[in-house]
Amino acid sequence: MLALESKVPFGIFNVGTGRETSVNEMISILNKKLGKNITPKYVENKIRNYVGRTCADTSKAEKLLGFRAKVSIEDGIGKLIEYGK
Secondary structure: OHHHHOOOOOOOOOOOOOOOOOHHHHHHHHHHHHOOOOOOOOOOOOOOOOOOOOOOOOHHHHHHHOOOOOOOHHHHHHHHHHHHO
């Protein structure tokens, strides 16, 4: 909504919490929120030059749009699950 309502004519913006979250953390959150015990299957990654860790830099969105995450990953997943019910 911030991008839609802004005067910025064009841009590509990263949005996120600015905090790195691992797949294992995501599985833990999903297990907690869904009452499940999902266990990941680890397989060899055969993709050459795979980027194993990333974290969204939201500074451009913050500077130009006033974006700042207000919802944590855990709360956001919980809201998404509730919305899907």
